[in-house]
Amino acid sequence: MADAAPTATRTPIYLKVRDYLADDIQSGNLPPHTRLPSERVLAESHDTTRVTARLALSQLEAEGKIYRSNRRGWFVSPARLVYNPTYDYSFTDYVSAQGREPRTETLGVDLTAVSSWLAARTGLAPGQSIVHLRRRRYIDGRPVLVENIYLDPARLPGIERFDFNRSLWKLLRERYGVELTQKQIQMYPTALVDPQAEALSVSAGTAGLYVNRLSRDGNGRFIEFDEEFWLHDTLCITVDVNAS
Amino acid sequence: MADAAPTATRTPIYLKVRDYLADDIQSGNLPPHTRLPSERVLAESHDTTRVTARLALSQLEAEGKIYRSNRRGWFVSPARLVYNPTYDYSFTDYVSAQGREPRTETLGVDLTAVSSWLAARTGLAPGQSIVHLRRRRYIDGRPVLVENIYLDPARLPGIERFDFNRSLWKLLRERYGVELTQKQIQMYPTALVDPQAEALSVSAGTAGLYVNRLSRDGNGRFIEFDEEFWLHDTLCITVDVNAS
DNA sequence: TTGCTCATCTGGTATAGACCAGTTTTTCAG
DNA sequence: CTGAAAAACTGGTCTATACCAGATGAGCAA
Structure with missing residues (x-):
C-alpha cells in the first residue's frame, strides 16, 4: 500500500536538478561565465547528495551548457x-x-x-x-x-x-x-x-x-x-x- | 611515518582500471562488440567499488572505446x-x-x-x-x-x-x-x-x-x-x- | 516445440559519509 | 598598508551500501 501513491514522479532527481539549472541558464538568469552554486550547496538545496548533484552537473557539461574550472567551480558556457x-x-x-x-x-x-x-x-x-x-x-x-x-x-x-x-x-x-x-x-x-x-x-x-x-x-x-x-x-x- | 611510502602511485584507481581495459581493447583481446565484465566483477577484481569502476567505464565511453546497452552491459566499440x-x-x-x-x-x-x-x-x-x-x-x-x-x-x-x-x-x-x-x-x-x-x-x-x-x-x-x-x-x- | 513464469543478472539511481589537493578569502603580524 | 600565514572553500577521488527496473535465461507447463 505504500506504493499506492501516484507514480507520476518517475523523473530521476538528477534530471530535475539538471532541468532546473538549464532553465536558469536558458532564461538568462545565469549569463556566460557565471559560477554555479557549489556542489554541496546544490545538493542541500535540492535535498539530495553531492553524488546526485554531480550527476546533474555532468549532464549539463556533456550538453556543453556548463564547464568546470579545476577546483574552482562550475561555470556557464559562453556561445560556441x-x-x-x-x-x-x-x-x-x-x-x-x-x-x-x-x-x-x-x-x-x-x-x-x-x-x-x-x-x-x-x-x-x-x-x-x-x-x-x-x-x-x-x-x-x-x-x-x-x-x-x-x-x-x-x-x-x-x-x-x-x-x-x-x-x-x-x-x-x-x-x-x-x-x-x-x-x-x-x-x-x-x-x-x-x-x-x-x-x-x-x-x-x-x-x-x-x-x-x-x-x-x-x-x-x-x-x-x-x-x-x-x-x-x-x-x-x-x-x-x-x-x- | 605512514606516508614515508613512495608517493609514486599517484594515479587514481579509476585511471588504472581505464588503462587496464584500454590495453585489453587495444591489443585485440577484446574485439568489437565483446561484452566487458560486469561493473560488480570489475570492481571486485580491482579491489574497489562499483562507483569507481563506473568512473573508469565512463572514461572509456567518453573516448568512444566502449558503449553501453541499456541494462545489458558494456561493449567494445567497433571502428568509427x-x-x-x-x-x-x-x-x-x-x-x-x-x-x-x-x-x-x-x-x-x-x-x-x-x-x-x-x-x-x-x-x-x-x-x-x-x-x-x-x-x-x-x-x-x-x-x-x-x-x-x-x-x-x-x-x-x-x-x-x-x-x-x-x-x-x-x-x-x-x-x-x-x-x-x-x-x-x-x-x-x-x-x-x-x-x-x-x-x-x-x-x-x-x-x-x-x-x-x-x-x-x-x-x-x-x-x-x-x-x-x-x-x-x-x-x-x-x-x-x-x-x- | 511453444509460450510463460520466475529467479538472476545487468546497469541506473541514490544515500551518507570520508579524505585529499588545489583555490580563494580572511586574518593578522609587521 | 603590505605580505605572509591560516582558515574556509572548491571540486576530485573513494568507500560501502541500498533498492529499482529492465534484460536474460532456466525451468516448467501446455
Missing part, C-alpha cells in the same frame, strides 16, 4: 565559436569577428622525426626531419584548444625561428608565398586525455573534439599537418559545399 | 564509420562500402508547419506546410543515429507516399530529377537528450554529435533540411576542400 575549417581565416580572425578575444600561446617548437603514423597520413618519408610546433589558444581568457602543427623545414626554410603566437597562415602567405589550396580534414568527438587534458587544465576524460587537417599547396606538395584538440563545448563546425 | 557529409553517397552506400551492414527504419512521416527556428535556418516561410520524416539508422544492428528530415511537398509532390527505408537521395534523383548541389552543414558535439536518447535506447546525457544539413538545388531552391543525432563514438567526419 562558429568555425569553418575549410576557410583560410585564422583563429584570431574568427574569434575577433565574433566579438571575442583570442589569444595564442606557443608551448614549444622542436625539430623531430616523422613518425610512421604521420608518414601514413601525410605521405612524408618516415624519419625525415620535421618542425613540430605546439600551441595553446584561448577565447576570452579560457584555454579552448591545444594543437600540434607539423611543418616541412625543407619547404619552409627558417620557419622555426618565427613568432608563432600570431597567425601561421598569414606567415606562410606573406613570408613564403604559400597558398593552402588542398585540405583534407578529419574530425571526431572523443575525450581529452593526458597530454592535452593537462595542457587545458581539465581533468582526463573531459569531452573534446579532435580535428586534424592536412594542407597542400597548388601543386599537391605537403605544407602543413595540424592536429587540434578542442573542448567540446567551444565550437560549432560549419562547412559549405557547392558541388559542380 | 568514415563519413563525408559533403558527398552525395547515401548512408547505405557508406556503410556497405566499409564492410558493415546498414539498416534504416522509418519512425514516422507527417505533414507539419514550418517552425520559426526552421524558417530562420532555411528561408522557408514560417507556418507553411512541410513534410517531416523521422528515421532511425543502424550499423551492424546497433542504432547509431536518428534524424529529422524536412522536405517541401510543393517542390516534391507525392513525396510523403514513398518508402523511406531506402536512400532518400536516390529517390530525389531518380523520381524527381533533383540534384543537391548546395549544402550548408553545421555540426557540434553535445549530449543526446530525451526524444533522441530514448529513440536510440541510450540514457539521457550520452555523448552525441549533432549534424544538420541544408540542401538546395542548382537554382538555390530549398530541397531538404536534415538534422542528425549520432552516437559520438560511431563516426569520423572527413571533408576535402580544393580551394580555387
Whole structure:
C-alpha cells in the first residue's frame, strides 16, 4: 500500500536538478561565465547528495551548457565559436569577428622525426626531419584548444625561428608565398586525455573534439599537418559545399 | 611515518582500471562488440567499488572505446564509420562500402508547419506546410543515429507516399530529377537528450554529435533540411576542400 | 516445440559519509 | 598598508551500501 501513491514522479532527481539549472541558464538568469552554486550547496538545496548533484552537473557539461574550472567551480558556457575549417581565416580572425578575444600561446617548437603514423597520413618519408610546433589558444581568457602543427623545414626554410603566437597562415602567405589550396580534414568527438587534458587544465576524460587537417599547396606538395584538440563545448563546425 | 611510502602511485584507481581495459581493447583481446565484465566483477577484481569502476567505464565511453546497452552491459566499440557529409553517397552506400551492414527504419512521416527556428535556418516561410520524416539508422544492428528530415511537398509532390527505408537521395534523383548541389552543414558535439536518447535506447546525457544539413538545388531552391543525432563514438567526419 | 513464469543478472539511481589537493578569502603580524 | 600565514572553500577521488527496473535465461507447463 505504500506504493499506492501516484507514480507520476518517475523523473530521476538528477534530471530535475539538471532541468532546473538549464532553465536558469536558458532564461538568462545565469549569463556566460557565471559560477554555479557549489556542489554541496546544490545538493542541500535540492535535498539530495553531492553524488546526485554531480550527476546533474555532468549532464549539463556533456550538453556543453556548463564547464568546470579545476577546483574552482562550475561555470556557464559562453556561445560556441562558429568555425569553418575549410576557410583560410585564422583563429584570431574568427574569434575577433565574433566579438571575442583570442589569444595564442606557443608551448614549444622542436625539430623531430616523422613518425610512421604521420608518414601514413601525410605521405612524408618516415624519419625525415620535421618542425613540430605546439600551441595553446584561448577565447576570452579560457584555454579552448591545444594543437600540434607539423611543418616541412625543407619547404619552409627558417620557419622555426618565427613568432608563432600570431597567425601561421598569414606567415606562410606573406613570408613564403604559400597558398593552402588542398585540405583534407578529419574530425571526431572523443575525450581529452593526458597530454592535452593537462595542457587545458581539465581533468582526463573531459569531452573534446579532435580535428586534424592536412594542407597542400597548388601543386599537391605537403605544407602543413595540424592536429587540434578542442573542448567540446567551444565550437560549432560549419562547412559549405557547392558541388559542380 | 605512514606516508614515508613512495608517493609514486599517484594515479587514481579509476585511471588504472581505464588503462587496464584500454590495453585489453587495444591489443585485440577484446574485439568489437565483446561484452566487458560486469561493473560488480570489475570492481571486485580491482579491489574497489562499483562507483569507481563506473568512473573508469565512463572514461572509456567518453573516448568512444566502449558503449553501453541499456541494462545489458558494456561493449567494445567497433571502428568509427568514415563519413563525408559533403558527398552525395547515401548512408547505405557508406556503410556497405566499409564492410558493415546498414539498416534504416522509418519512425514516422507527417505533414507539419514550418517552425520559426526552421524558417530562420532555411528561408522557408514560417507556418507553411512541410513534410517531416523521422528515421532511425543502424550499423551492424546497433542504432547509431536518428534524424529529422524536412522536405517541401510543393517542390516534391507525392513525396510523403514513398518508402523511406531506402536512400532518400536516390529517390530525389531518380523520381524527381533533383540534384543537391548546395549544402550548408553545421555540426557540434553535445549530449543526446530525451526524444533522441530514448529513440536510440541510450540514457539521457550520452555523448552525441549533432549534424544538420541544408540542401538546395542548382537554382538555390530549398530541397531538404536534415538534422542528425549520432552516437559520438560511431563516426569520423572527413571533408576535402580544393580551394580555387 | 511453444509460450510463460520466475529467479538472476545487468546497469541506473541514490544515500551518507570520508579524505585529499588545489583555490580563494580572511586574518593578522609587521 | 603590505605580505605572509591560516582558515574556509572548491571540486576530485573513494568507500560501502541500498533498492529499482529492465534484460536474460532456466525451468516448467501446455
